[in-house]
Structure formats: structure tokens, C-alpha cells
Amino acid sequence: MATTAVAGLELLRLGAVGADGLPLAGLTVGGASLEEATGLVGYDELVVGGWDLDGSDLYKAAEQHGVLDLRQLQQAEPLLSTITPWPAAGDADFCRNVTGGNVVLAEGRRAQVDAVRADLRRFREEQQLDGLVLLNLASTERWPDPAAACLQTPEAFEAGLDADDRAITPSMVYAYAAITEGVGYANFTPSLSADVPALVQLAEQRGVPIAGKDGKTGQTMMKTVLAPAFRSRALTVEGWYSTNILGNRDGLALDDPASLESKLQTKAKVLDSILGYPVEDHVVRIDYYRPRGDQKEAWDAIDLVGFLGQRMQIKVDFQCRDSILAAPLAVEIVRLVDLAQQRGEGGVQRHLGWFFKAPITADGSTPEHALHRQESELMDWLAGGSVVVPGPR
Amino acid sequence: MATTAVAGLELLRLGAVGADGLPLAGLTVGGASLEEATGLVGYDELVVGGWDLDGSDLYKAAEQHGVLDLRQLQQAEPLLSTITPWPAAGDADFCRNVTGGNVVLAEGRRAQVDAVRADLRRFREEQQLDGLVLLNLASTERWPDPAAACLQTPEAFEAGLDADDRAITPSMVYAYAAITEGVGYANFTPSLSADVPALVQLAEQRGVPIAGKDGKTGQTMMKTVLAPAFRSRALTVEGWYSTNILGNRDGLALDDPASLESKLQTKAKVLDSILGYPVEDHVVRIDYYRPRGDQKEAWDAIDLVGFLGQRMQIKVDFQCRDSILAAPLAVEIVRLVDLAQQRGEGGVQRHLGWFFKAPITADGSTPEHALHRQESELMDWLAGGSVVVPGPR
Amino acid sequence: MATTAVAGLELLRLGAVGADGLPLAGLTVGGASLEEATGLVGYDELVVGGWDLDGSDLYKAAEQHGVLDLRQLQQAEPLLSTITPWPAAGDADFCRNVTGGNVVLAEGRRAQVDAVRADLRRFREEQQLDGLVLLNLASTERWPDPAAACLQTPEAFEAGLDADDRAITPSMVYAYAAITEGVGYANFTPSLSADVPALVQLAEQRGVPIAGKDGKTGQTMMKTVLAPAFRSRALTVEGWYSTNILGNRDGLALDDPASLESKLQTKAKVLDSILGYPVEDHVVRIDYYRPRGDQKEAWDAIDLVGFLGQRMQIKVDFQCRDSILAAPLAVEIVRLVDLAQQRGEGGVQRHLGWFFKAPITADGSTPEHALHRQESELMDWLAGGSVVVPGPR
Amino acid sequence: MATTAVAGLELLRLGAVGADGLPLAGLTVGGASLEEATGLVGYDELVVGGWDLDGSDLYKAAEQHGVLDLRQLQQAEPLLSTITPWPAAGDADFCRNVTGGNVVLAEGRRAQVDAVRADLRRFREEQQLDGLVLLNLASTERWPDPAAACLQTPEAFEAGLDADDRAITPSMVYAYAAITEGVGYANFTPSLSADVPALVQLAEQRGVPIAGKDGKTGQTMMKTVLAPAFRSRALTVEGWYSTNILGNRDGLALDDPASLESKLQTKAKVLDSILGYPVEDHVVRIDYYRPRGDQKEAWDAIDLVGFLGQRMQIKVDFQCRDSILAAPLAVEIVRLVDLAQQRGEGGVQRHLGWFFKAPITADGSTPEHALHRQESELMDWLAGGSVVVPGPR
């Protein structure tokens, strides 16, 4: 998906594709473009670099993923083939099904932090960047123990790094490195990462914006669209069965029960707070199924109770493209975290909840999940009361 | 569906069913119930009477519809068997598939008006009512010529009645009768009815609230939930294919191409204004299919274009119960039109758009269609800025 | 489902229901009814008794299952309330989610066998039966070790009973008891039961017909209808994803991973032999989901490759009624095993493969799975070359 | 679809694609390939030419259809660009939505016949063919009057041609031309064509094999797979609702109600004879819906009644590729009609019913529709009792 985002930015730049899927494209405020009105950085001003366990250049990666069509692959090749991932901070114990040799040699957590920080500094200088945001797009890690002592305060976290405490996961290494470098951080994955008191407090102390977690793209996005409507029409949700089949590398990662648990955690929570009562029969399944590749399919069976206690059913079958839904959101998140940085707003970015399945809240309270209310929050933050007008599309 | 509403009110009164499906049940404003806070009439204060081409009592009707289950039918029987419809103002030319002998003998439009007005006055007196609302729940009429001269001004309409002008449909007879009697009027059907300049102006002149048209219950309700989300996520809707199968008497009425046209008109319009561009391949089908009875099924196939111009699909299969979805909305509309009357607000009730597929607007302009924005409008009107808090369910 | 079968036979007898769902009803051979032509026992000649861990009478059981409608329940009550299950041969270790107190007190396997045999003898005498068949309709047991020594020969099995060897499961107790009593045995469940060399050989030695296993009713039945067509049209099955949701007690039993494994075993095998190649991405899921009760839903996503290597998809959503599909098959199996007994045909009843997901074969070879070829085999066995003519329905 | 067939044969020849979708590929009889065992002509021995209203070469046609992927298009280009359709025998009155300028100048039916016959003779000579088959793959014509006098006998047909009787349709012109030239004729379209007494008798008189009509590829194929299973399991079909959406030129042709009627005729008949009773609520819809292009989608909602009169539902969603399903069948039909010619078997080819929605029968009687029984008939004809063994795939 990272590769798809990079390719997409390049194809946009070349005029080879339109702005479909980019939610902030074409918006205007009082007649001016959103970028002019708010200082939001333009799509064509973004420069991308990053880490991956797999050291192949992005052209090779894109060829393998099969997301771009043949023509798009050719158009993006000149750029993609020049981008090679930096050695990553990995730990096979946290993501058993995805491995690769492109790793930071130092194995201790502190040393990994130092390597990531060095990369950030180097990249900022080399590219002479005005702003910098680190977005986690790595494979889903297994769920760590969120109650571990070293995750409770910034000080304990520091000590944990020095003691190489394995309650600290690779994604926390990246988050910590970003925050301490004053680099905005967002987490598109279900990995716990910055969603622990230690890192939330650190981000607040340093005034660094953070956001996450788990991009809300397919089935869960639909859930947060439908559930508010059911509540609004007083249709009681008696049960909601959701299954997903996907065959890309994300699916392979989730084929490891430990990683899967992280994903199911973020997916499970959205219903009850929207509806105002617990849905006891809310079942979520994710199955690795290769014929599908990146063309994820999500099937939902919803059981409703209406007037006179009578039952109704809705089935939703979303035949989506996983990376196609996710990549443009990743791009927008980066632009918005950068804008928060420009505005000097640090800590948890509440108004970015629109992008995530399990929005971080500063105090661990239940976040807003309804998509349309999340959208309003974002638009309010963006334009401060002025009306944001959608573009022709 | 009228019968289901009456039975439902009775079963509520008896405590035999809960409030599922009733959107305004259990809402509170500043700690008080919505009824206390606003003067909205309670469910158990409603008294029902009405017209039907079929003169059977409501128990016989309910038996035939097969919407109530056996136990509910028995519980509601004592009330239902006492209600017999009044002779109706019909015209076979406007609804070829639904006929019945329980008709006003006088055939001219003016005479029909007089009969309906007399019924309204009699009912108000007999029942000693504080307020009265006429809700059109009759079978769908064929589409008349909306440009007919007699439909343009109140005066022309009066002349039309006298001349027995057949551009005036039976549903207009009811609407006109209500307005001239100072009785609030709402139209749950796709029939054009009050949605003509003559009757809109008359309602404004007389300060009588009117609302309509075509209850938004199943597929179209879902459409106005999903389309805003697609726009919000910048997923371009390339096409939307909708088919409906139903086997109740409404389905039989719509099996007449003339009546069907009315329904397709109200269904077709919701997408484009929400999305901001025309969806050229928006196809809507309704088919009469008897095995389904009242258990309507709506199947949607939606074609989306996302990032990089790549395509995705969503299928939605809504296996609903037609009358179960509609009846509670009918009840709420009546309560809300009555509240408007109490507040002295006449003319088109814009904030009731939430209930309708094709909300009437005073000036014929495009109405809001997005369900969540319609809901906000209604809540604002109800509580005037105070927050309406949903109940436990 | 056993209760549904008993109730159904009674409602048939009363003329309260038709023969829908009974595959052998109304068939004729050379102008005569199948019963006349072959000696097959009539539906109204069947007498039912049996064991259950739950000692409630069948009327109470039927009330709880919610399969019969209110009227049917009332019609069947006089009979159902007179039938009380006999104390069962259970073992909580083999079916953790289904327990009950109506058990044979003796716990050893040999003692359980003796109790079951005594019941069979008593029932045969009391009812003065011409024939007797034992059909296993108990909850799914966990998968035992099929390689256990005591399951390999009749002699080893005898010794195992005496030694109370726990490789012998409760369902084997029933099977063994039936065979040694000369009572035909069929297994409608996925439990291994008679499908071990020891019992197959015993049945052959004693000339007692046996059949099984796992009734083929919903998703798997459809699979064995569709797969032959895909092969016939040379559409290559690249993957087949099947999920099931059900909320009855069978679902609860399968919510125990140990029992689930038995079910998945019988479900997994049908595809490859029909298609002639292994489908590597054949995934089967069963999830316990209470809102559905007995109204099981099976959703299949099938990925096909056609001409020019191009891909197509089929989705099948079967919203069935579990017991409604199964009960009539159970009835027919009993009639057919009895007919085999009349004909003196012992051992594995190959021609009954039509009824089962995992037909037993005498030598453990791969059985025929295609539904239409299984049907031909059965019809050939029934009418010996004469044409079986289906009835008006 | 004609173009797809030609391209497919070429890609097979080049080894660029496998035999998926070709039902007779890889079959063996007694160890020998079907071709060796029966004289069936090999795929690589076929030579193709034909008529089209559109005079573009097949490469241009293929580019427009978007059925081949980019790489396949390039591989087939050398051949496709050399094939240009011959001027066609058209008549805008019979297919209003599909027009083109590549027409036989002579407009009278007799003159059209002469032109087609001349083409057949020329092609046979130029290519030095051993056998020749004419397969109708043209757009669907409107339904003519099958009772017209000129369609009842060969003599009347002759007279009709001379009198330029417009009861004779363009597809009949091709059929007649083929039969009189001794060229086997098959009709893959729903057009009535050879399915009239005049042409059936002529084919019998001349000993020329004919077959048709309307290739059975998607929804109808599935129907003839599922319906036999429902009958076999005694599940009564209470209703069957079928809708199709497609956006290719075939869809455009069917967007003309006159052509649509032909298609609906062939689709409607398959159920009742398989089931043995009339399904009153059998509804078939075809809608032109452009986003789908050649990727037709067929959605079926099936209502079943089972044991105890209880209801169940099945939904089937077939997301197929229209030409991908049809093209390989077209190829096999040609091979089989040629084999009939080799065997000297003229008249209606009953055993080819497997390929068609509405198989012609010599005497107008109801044909076999169940797919598996049709397959048996074909295999019997092919191998005369010997077993046909399917290949590895």
C-alpha cells in the first residue's frame, strides 16, 4: 500500500490519473482551494522515503503486488525504480509471517531507535524538507501487553529501551524515534504502537502531533456508516456477522493468529458506542485466501429487529481493493499531520479519527466512530467554522 | 401498512411490543422526555380512523396481509375488528390494479371533496380531538400531468374541482380537503398529491402544515446513507443498479406501469444531488413477485471508482419487511405534523425531509437527501439547538 | 432435528402438511408407487423412539427449537408430549458444549453397550416391529484417533469395550450395539462412529446394513451440485470460500473446536474428487451466531478461471432451515436401510452416498460425491434398472 | 464474442493460454484423445471467416470490446488484424440498436441469400476446407411471427424469399444459405432462425446438421444445474427471480424491447420441464448497464418450500464474463457439427442440447434441459457407450 501511495502521487503528478479516492482533493473554503485557505501541503510537494524489511526497490515491489495496471506500472517505473527502502527495525517475534533481510544490524531496541532517528535526520537534510511526518504502514504486529510497566510513562519507556524490554514493539521504536525527533507520527496499522500512555504523554510534552490507529477503509468504514443509520431509524442490531477474505501480504501477516488478534481488536469496538448498546453477536472473521490477492472481499450479514419486534436482514458484499482504498487516505493523513505541525498542535489529533478504526484518545476514553460525525469534526478543524465545499467530484 | 400502524399502536399500549423501529421513542432533551420537552403527542394519545376502497374491518385486513404474527393478531383483534374504513374517494383510472367497492357514491371531484371534509369534521367531533392530521397511505396513483393549468394556483384548483377536471387526482382530493379543513396533511405515497403549486400555496395561505412525499424506508433510505459516505471518501459512483421484489398489494399496484412510473420518479432523484454529479447509469427496477409477500427484497449493485481509477463493487441485499419499516415512520410523521400545527407553523415542513424519498420543497428546489443531514435538521427543529439524546435503544 | 422428523411424520399422517422435502415421496416405478414396487415401508408405518442426554419430552424440545410454527406445534403436541427419550450413552469428554442428565448410569463402554442393546430389544418387542433401524442424530462428537488399535478389527473392538478404551466414542457404542443386535445403523452426524474398520467388518460379518456419515443438506449439497457443472464446463475452480452461521444447538456443539474439527473433516473432502484436481484454497468456516437460530445461512464465494485464463466469481447465499432440510432425509434413510435389511444386503450401503457428506466406503476408497451421479446410483439400486418416475412434485 | 473465439484459438495455438473453459479439451476415450478416437477436428485445424455489419478488422474490434487483456491483445494482433468481416445480410428493422455499413448491397432476401452462399463457396475453395460450419453469432434479432405461412415448409420458404417476405429474418437468410450449400448450421443466438418447420425440414431433406438456439452460458446454465437438484431433493420452487446486468454490445442490442423479447423467450422455458410443475413466479430481467461492459452479472433470488411447508431462500450472484463463457462453447459447437457432418448425420442435433438455452427439437416437443442429463447425451453420442474420461483439468 505504501508503494501504491508513492506510485499514485507520481501518476497524479504526471496527470495520468484523476483525484478519485482522495477525500481532500478539490475542496474549497470561501472560494479558495483548501491548500490556499489552510496551508495544507499540495500532493505534488510530497517527497517519500522509508524503511522495509524487504530491500527491493519500489518498482519490483509494485510488480509483485499487482495493484497497478500494466500501463500505470510503466508510467511510474522511472520514479519507483529509484526508491529503495532503508534497513528496517524489525523483530520476527512480533510478526511471524513477514520476514526479510533488510534490517538494522543492531538488534537492541535502543540501537534500533538510534538508527531510525539517524534516518529521519538524514532524510530531512538531504531533501531539505519544511516538514516531516512518519506514517506506519508496516505489517501488523502481534498485540503486546499494554499493561507492561515500561509503556506507562515516558521515563519508564526510556528505561525500557535501555533494558531492551521486549514489551516495546518495533512499531513503538518508530513512534518513539519520530516523537523525539519532533516528527509528526501516524499509525495506519492495528499495531498498538503510540497508543500507550508513555508515548501519548511524550507526544504531548514535546508538542508533536500523533494519530492512529488502523486505517478505516473497507468493512469497518461501512459499519460506521450503516450503524448510525440503524440507530437513527431505531432498527435494533441483534447481530452482525462480518467475514473478510484477502490474499495479499497483509492477509498473510494476519494469517498468524498473534497478528490477527491485533486486527480483530481494532475492528470489534466500533459498533457498541455508535449504537448505544452492546451487540453480543458481533462476530468478525479475517481469512487468508489467495485467489483474491489485493482484491479483498468483505461480507456482512446484519440482523435487525424493527417495529413489532419483527426481524429483517441486510447483507453487504464489498468487493474492494485494499490498497486502492488505503493509499489515498495515507496520503491525506500525512498532509493533515503536517498541517497540525504547522499550526503547532501537538499530542493526539482527535479530529483525525475519521481515518481510523480505533482512534486514539488522549485519555483512553471511547472515541467517536460514526463516519459522518468524524467528518464534521475534521472539516471544523480544517476550516474553523467556515464551510468546506466539496469539489465537482 | 396503515393496519400495521394501528395494530402496532395498540400492541404498544398493551405493552406487548417494545419501541423498536420508532425513531422518536425514548429521546430526551435536557433530561426530559421529548414529549414533555416539546409537547409532542404521546403514542397512546393517538386515535385512528380513515378511508379505504376495501370496506373490510382492520382485523380482516390484518389477517390477509400476514404482517403480524399469530399471537400479535390475536392481541390486536379486539381493537382492529372495531375499525371499519369510511367510503373512499377513488378513481379506477388512477390506480388500475387496486379496486374496491367501498367508495363515495358521488363521483365528481367536488363531491368527493365534500364527502372527505364531512368525514374529517365528524371524526374530530365524535372523538373530541385536540388536533387532527390526514396521512395519505393509499395505493400509488399514476403520475398526472403536473403542468396542468388547474394545478398551478389555488384559484385554478377550485375551478378545476367545479369543472371535475381529471388532472386532479384522488390523492389531491384528500389533500385539498384536509388543507381547507385546517387539518395537517402528509403524503407517505409516491402520488404527486400536494406537491403542486396550487396546494403548496393553499397550505401556506391557510397556515396548514404539509409534508411528503413517499416514505423513505428501504432501498432508498440505504442509498441516502451510503451515497454521502462515498462522496465523503471520494469514491466515484460510476453506476448504481437497484432492483426490488415485493409481493404485497403495494407491489400489485406498482405492477401497473402507470403507477410504477410515480414510484420510479421519487426513487430516481436522490443520488445526484448527494453526490454532486449525475450518475448516468442509475437504474431502478421494481418487480411484483408474489412469494415474497410483504417481505420486500431490495438488491443493489454499486460500481465505484477509486484511487488510480481502479474499480470496486458493493452489493447490498436488504431483506426487509415493507410495512414494518413504514408503519412506525407513519406514526412519527403524524406526531410531528401535529406538533407543527401546535406551533402554528404552516406550509411545507422542510425538516420532515428525513422521512421522504422526494421531500417537497416550497419552491420546487432540490431538497437535502442525505439521511444524516436530514436527521440533524429534524433534531434542530424539534429541540431548537438543545441536544436530543437517544434513549437506551 | 430428530424432533422435527417425528413431528413431521405426525403432521403428514394428519394430512396437515404436504410431502415437500421428502425425496422419495410420490415416486413411481412402472405405474406403481415406490412402496408397492419395492416393499419400501410407508411414512405412516414408522414408529419412533430414542435416546437423548436431555430427558424432556419431545413437545418441550420442539417448543424450544422453534422450528415448527405455532399451529404445527399444537397439532403435533398430542403425540410429541408422549415421547420421552431413554437414558443416553454419553461422555462429556467427546462433546463439551452439550450436556444433560438423562444418562445411562453405568459409565463403562461395555455397560453402555448393554444398556443400548437392552433398549433396542425392549423397543422391538413392545412395538412388535417388523424391522428396526438405529439412526445417529446426536450432537457432533470430537474426532477420535482413527488409528487406535481397538478400532481396527471386530476382535480388538470387543477387547476395547471390555478394557473401557476411550478411543471408543459414544457414537460407536450405539453403532456396535445396533450391529450386534442385527439392527441396521446409519449415521447422520459427522462423528466417526461406524466409519472404522472394526465396525465395517463387523457389519459385513453379521450382514447388517450400515450407512453414513454426516447428512448432506445445505452448503455441501450445493457444492456437490455446482462442482460437477464447473468441471463439465471446464471452469477451473481456483478457490472456494465457504462460511456458515447458525445459532441452534448443533451450532453450539460445533462452537467447541474439538467437535468442529469433525465437521470440517467431512466438509472438506467433497471438492477435489469431483473436480479431478486439488483446490488449494478451499476454506470452510462454521460460526455459532445466535440471532440465526435454526435458520442457518451458508455463504460461498467461488473463484473460477475460464477461457483465456480469465477470472469470474460466483457467490451463493443459502438461507436455509437446518432441521427442515435434514429431517426428511433422516426419514428416507431409515426407510432405505430397512429395505436393505428386507433384501438381506449387509455391510456398507454404497448407494446411500446421496445422503451424506462423507459417504463410508467399504475399503476406505474415495466415494462418489456428485449429487446427480449419487442419485442415479440410488435409483438403480431401488428399481433395478426400471425407470423411477418422479411424482407431480 | 466471435472475436474472442478467434483470438482464443490463436492464443491456444501460440501456447499463450491453457484450455480452461473448453469442455472437450483433454477428454480421452479408452486411452486415446477424443480427437483420435472420434475424428473430431483439432482446435488448431480450425480456420475462421465471417460477416459483420461492422467492417473493422478483428484487431480493432477486440480493442474495443476490452475482453482480452493488454498482453493477449498484443499476442493476437498479427492474426486478428488480417481478418476483415465480409459484407453482412442485415435489416435494421430486426435489430434496431446495432447498425453498421458493412452490408450486402442487394436488399432483397433472395439476393442476400445468394451473396451469403457465394461467400461460403469462395471461402471453402480459397481455404481448401474439408468441412465447413456456419455459426450464427450476430446480435439478437427481434422475434418474428413463427406462424407466418412462409416459415412452415421448404417450398413456402422458397416462395417467401422470392417474394421478399419480411417474415424471413436475416438470421434465416444465413441458415437457409448454409443448408442449401450443405454447410452445417448452428445458432448461438436467441434469434428464431432455423427453429421453424421450413428450415428444420429442409435440413432433414438435405442431410445437413443444424443446432441451436441461444448459447447456455451464465444464469440459465446455472438454472439448469440447480433446478434438477431442487427436484431431486424435493424442494419445491415457489418462485425464481432472475436479473441480469450487462454493458456490452449484446446488452445494447437487448436494450431494444423487440430484441429483448427473443432473449426472454429462450430464458423462460427451462424451469418448468425440469421441475415437473409450472413456476408461476418465474421472472427474468435483462438490463443494459454500461459500467459492467462484458462483465455481465446475473443475480438470482430463489424461493424454496421444504419439509413442513417451511420456506428457504437461495441467492446466486454470478459475476461472469460473457464472451469468456461463450467463446469456447462456440468453438466446441463448430467441432461437433463438423463431426456430425463427417458421420453423415443431418437434421436437428439433439445431443447438442447441452450447449443451448432453448434446444431445437425436430418436432417442436419439449427438450431436455437438465445440464447433467444433456452432458450424458452428448458423451453417449460422442463415444457410443465407451466412457469419456475427463482430462487432468
Ligand SMILES: NC(=O)c1ccc[n+]([C@@H]2O[C@H](COP(=O)([O-])OP(=O)(O)OC[C@H]3O[C@@H](n4cnc5c(N)ncnc54)[C@H](O)[C@@H]3O)[C@@H](O)[C@H]2O)c1
Ligand atoms: N486497506 C488497507 O490496505 C489497510 C487498512 C487498514 C490497515 N492496514 C494496515 O496497513 C499495513 C500495511 O498494509 P499493506 O497492505 O501495505 O501490507 P504489505 O504487506 O503490502 O506491506 C507491509 C510492509 O511492511 C513491511 N514490514 C513489516 N514489518 C516491518 C518493520 N518492522 N519495519 C519496516 N517494514 C516492515 C513488510 O516487509 C511489507 O513490505 C498493515 O498493517 C495493514 O493491516 C491496511
Ligand SMILES: NC(=O)c1ccc[n+]([C@@H]2O[C@H](COP(=O)([O-])OP(=O)(O)OC[C@H]3O[C@@H](n4cnc5c(N)ncnc54)[C@H](O)[C@@H]3O)[C@@H](O)[C@H]2O)c1
Ligand atoms: N415501506 C412501505 O410500505 C412504503 C414505503 C414508501 C411508500 N409507501 C407507499 O404507501 C402506500 C401504502 O402502501 P401499503 O403497503 O400500505 O399498500 P396497501 O396496498 O397494503 O394499502 C393501500 C390501501 O389503499 C387503499 N386505497 C387505494 N386507493 C385508495 C383511495 N383512493 N382512497 C382510499 N384508499 C385507497 C387500498 O384499498 C389499500 O387498502 C403505497 O402508495 C406505497 O407505495 C409504502
Ligand SMILES: NC(=O)c1ccc[n+]([C@@H]2O[C@H](COP(=O)([O-])OP(=O)(O)OC[C@H]3O[C@@H](n4cnc5c(N)ncnc54)[C@H](O)[C@@H]3O)[C@@H](O)[C@H]2O)c1
Ligand atoms: N442440517 C442438519 O441439521 C444436519 C446436517 C448434517 C448433519 N447434522 C448432524 O446431525 C446431528 C444432530 O443435529 P441437530 O440439529 O438435531 O442437533 P441438536 O443439538 O438439536 O440435537 C442433538 C441432540 O443429541 C443429544 N445428544 C448429544 N449427545 C448424545 C448422546 N451421546 N446420546 C444421545 N443423545 C445425545 C443432545 O442432547 C441433543 O438433544 C448433529 O451432529 C449435526 O451435526 C445435522
Ligand SMILES: NC(=O)c1ccc[n+]([C@@H]2O[C@H](COP(=O)([O-])OP(=O)(O)OC[C@H]3O[C@@H](n4cnc5c(N)ncnc54)[C@H](O)[C@@H]3O)[C@@H](O)[C@H]2O)c1
Ligand atoms: N454469453 C454470451 O456472450 C452469449 C450467450 C448466449 C447467446 N449469446 C448471443 O450471441 C450473440 C452475439 O453476442 P456478442 O456478445 O458477441 O454480441 P456482439 O454485439 O459483440 O456481436 C454481435 C455482432 O453481430 C453483428 N451483427 C448484427 N447483425 C448482423 C447481421 N445481420 N449479419 C452479420 N453480423 C451482424 C454486430 O455488428 C456485432 O458485431 C448475441 O445474439 C447474443 O445474445 C451470447
Ligand code: NA
Ligand atoms: Na410499499
Ligand code: NA
Ligand atoms: Na446441523
